[in-house]
Amino acid sequence: MADRQDPIVGIDLGTTNSVVAIIVDGKPLVLDEAGEKLLPSVVGINPQGQLVTGVAARNQLAAFPDRTVASIKRQMGRMDPVALGDQTFTPPEISAMILRRLRDRASRAIGQPVNRAVITVPAFFDENQRQATREAAGLAGLTVERIINEPTAATLVYHAGSHDRKQIAVYDFGGGTFDVSIVRMEAGVIEVLSSRGDVHLGGDDLDQVLVNHVADQFQTEHGVDLRKNSQARYRLWLACEQAKRRLSTDETVEITEEFIAEKAGQPLHLTATVTREEFEELIEPFVARTIDSLDEALRESGLTIHQLDDLVLVGGSTRIPLVEARLREEFQREPSRAVDPDLAVALGAAVQAAMIDGRSAGPVLVDVTGHTLGIEACTEMTFAGPKMFFSPIIHRNTPLPARYEQAYSTLYDDQDAVDIHVLQGERPEVHRNQSIGKFRLELETGSGDRNKVVVRFDLTLDGILKVSATQSATGLSQVLTIQNALSQFQADDRDRAESRLKTMFDDSVEFLDEDDGPFSNEWQAEDSDGKDALSTADHASAEVRFPEAVAILKKADSLRASVEGQDAEDLELLCENLKQAMTLDDPAAVASLIAELDDLLFYVR
Ligand code: AMP
Numbered sequence: 001m002a003d004r005q006d007p008i009v010g011i012d013l014g015t016t017n018s019v020v021a022i023i024v025d026g027k028p029l030v031l032d033e034a035g036e037k038l039l040p041s042v043v044g045i046n047p048q049g050q051l052v053t054g055v056a057a058r059n060q061l062a063a064f065p066d067r068t069v070a071s072i073k074r075q076m077g078r079m080d081p082v083a084l085g086d087q088t089f090t091p092p093e094i095s096a097m098i099l100r101r102l103r104d105r106a107s108r109a110i111g112q113p114v115n116r117a118v119i120t121v122p123a124f125f126d127e128n129q130r131q132a133t134r135e136a137a138g139l140a141g142l143t144v145e146r147i148i149n150e151p152t153a154a155t156l157v158y159h160a161g162s163h164d165r166k167q168i169a170v171y172d173f174g175g176g177t178f179d180v181s182i183v184r185m186e187a188g189v190i191e192v193l194s195s196r197g198d199v200h201l202g203g204d205d206l207d208q209v210l211v212n213h214v215a216d217q218f219q220t221e222h223g224v225d226l227r228k229n230s231q232a233r234y235r236l237w238l239a240c241e242q243a244k245r246r247l248s249t250d251e252t253v254e255i256t257e258e259f260i261a262e263k264a265g266q267p268l269h270l271t272a273t274v275t276r277e278e279f280e281e282l283i284e285p286f287v288a289r290t291i292d293s294l295d296e297a298l299r300e301s302g303l304t305i306h307q308l309d310d311l312v313l314v315g316g317s318t319r320i321p322l323v324e325a326r327l328r329e330e331f332q333r334e335p336s337r338a339v340d341p342d343l344a345v346a347l348g349a350a351v352q353a354a355m356i357d358g359r360s361a362g363p364v365l366v367d368v369t370g371h372t373l374g375i376e377a378c379t380e381m382t383f384a385g386p387k388m389f390f391s392p393i394i395h396r397n398t399p400l401p402a403r404y405e406q407a408y409s410t411l412y413d414d415q416d417a418v419d420i421h422v423l424q425g426e427r428p429e430v431h432r433n434q435s436i437g438k439f440r441l442e443l444e445t446g447s448g449d450r451n452k453v454v455v456r457f458d459l460t461l462d463g464i465l466k467v468s469a470t471q472s473a474t475g476l477s478q479v480l481t482i483q484n485a486l487s488q489f490q491a492d493d494r495d496r497a498e499s500r501l502k503t504m505f506d507d508s509v510e511f512l513d514e515d516d517g518p519f520s521n522e523w524q525a526e527d528s529d530g531k532d533a534l535s536t537a538d539h540a541s542a543e544v545r546f547p548e549a550v551a552i553l554k555k556a557d558s559l560r561a562s563v564e565g566q567d568a569e570d571l572e573l574l575c576e577n578l579k580q581a582m583t584l585d586d587p588a589a590v591a592s593l594i595a596e597l598d599d600l601l602f603y604v605r
Pocket of ligand 1: 014015016173174175176202203204244245246248314315316317318319320341342
């Protein structure tokens with residue numbers, strides 16, 4: 001079917017459903033299996049001990065909740081183990097199972113192996129979550145050609161073929177996430193002016209309030225809490241999700257589940273009636289939150305709602321009449337249903353894939369960064385010492401690729417090193433942002449003055465961040481490339497995950513080559529003016545200089561009692577070596593011992 005070797009597919013890896021699409025003869029096409037376009041994003045282990053994905057997995061949710069995982073997208077970016085039967089997996093491993101199924105579906109549909117993909121993520125996903133998505137794809141044997149934002153993908157479909165100037169809002173309310181983007185399209189260029197969202201707001205939350213409503217009524221009537229029993233809870237959730245969908249067209253629904261519980265040996269049946277009005281009252285606060293996000297996104301874009309040409313609805317939850325009504329009120333016009341709310345994102349990813357492949361001259365995409373990036377710096381000297389803050393360098397909503405620099409001065413005369421701590425987030429307090437990398441620049445001393453250091457950030461379209469720090473006077477420089485700094489897997493873990501997935505799929509999968517490691521260091525020169533002051537290496541104690549080491553030693557302490565045998569001996573040795581490396585002020589040894597300790601703690605937990 002496809003006209004190319006090594007085709008690139010577009011994948012919408014959704015919380016509830018996932019979709020794969022490709023461009024054929026210039027037209028985006030969703031690839032289905034037996035007519036099913038949506039693949040439920042659910043994985044499970046069936047009673048025969050085999051891996052099941054999609055509909056089969058969703059169907060066993062109620063019967064085997066302990067052997068089934070849904071909505072894993074909400075956990076992407078975290079490494080907390082997820083139980084699936086008698087094994088545990090990381091969120092990227094679970095997502096890899098869904099991606100692998102989509103890859104197989106696509107390979108079968110187009111009659112040739114599929115190894116490359118454009119994958120969409122919510123605009124509000126941070127680097128950690130994007131990296132987890134890349135790693136999931138790697139485990140599924142897919143090279144990620146580009147990660148694009150879901151609303152951007154939807155715009156590519158909405159805008160297809162048009163060259164008119166338009167400013168639109170893409171309001172995407174799915175199963176697990178919500179985001180809204182203000183987008184400008186002009187002369188074939190799509191520019192995301194601003195994006196706002198909530199990775200913890202979606203149709204799942206609406207299901208949950210309905211579950212609570214029905215379960216509370218049942219408890220009042222029968223004195224039994226259905227939420228306490230995992231099977232009853234899942235049956236109730238499935239029934240409420242169906243009821244929610246029916247309430248988009250019907251004014252009243254009946255929820256009936258026979259033999260859902262028992263009391264004193266007697267079976268209990270559930271029968272509940274929910275009206276649309278009751279449901280709307282329950283979900284109103286969630287819908288209000290989405291409208292607040294729309295207002296914020298508009299404010300950030302510098303546009304008013306009246307300057308929008310269209311408000312495009314994407315995601316299954318936009319079928320809810322209350323959502324449409326609130327948006328109509330806000331927009332004072334009819335929101336647009338020009339794109340298929342379930343398929344637009346995957347179709348847009350396919351359009352982008354074809355563009356990367358040089359196959360169609362579609363619109364050019366200008367994406368923005370979803371988070372502010374910067375470093376830790378001192379903006380104030382207090383009696384107690386330097387007060388550290390987050391100093392932004394690339395602000396949120398800056399179009400990509402972006403290159404910005406900021407100059408700082410050292411805190412002390414003749415300071416011989418500065419620590420560059422790279423952060424992502426929106427808060428002035430350092431600890432309320434996410435740490436995404438660290439390195440040290442040794443400075444040449446002797447002038448008796450404070451030194452100027454220029455910190456430059458280069459952020460690519462793929463979210464790869466290159467941070468350089470340069471001593472102005474000498475040109476001495478260090479560069480840190482953060483592409484893998486947020487790597488979810490240590491090399492050994494990834495090998496283990498790969499071979500485990502290979503076995504589970506009972507098929508050989510070709511995986512990506514190992515990267516060189518989290519950081520690549522090199523030397524280069526640059527110059528600029530002085531500004532804020534950087535933290536000093538000399539004047540801090542070992543604990544202050546190695547906060548991650550302190551944190552992991554604390555974690556080791558708290559887990560010590562539960563570790564036995566060889567693991568316990570290894571733990572003691574690693575802790576001792578780490579303390580020694582801190583005392584000797586050896587950052588390389590500290591970093592590698594932290595990694596080893598982290599590895600050990602992950603497995604003994
Ligand atoms: P998506 O992530 O875009 O696939 O959206 C899936 C979400 O949309 C799930 O929470 C579904 O329950 C919800 N959904 C799908 N169809 C409807 C409908 N007709 N009415 C209300 N919610 C729906």
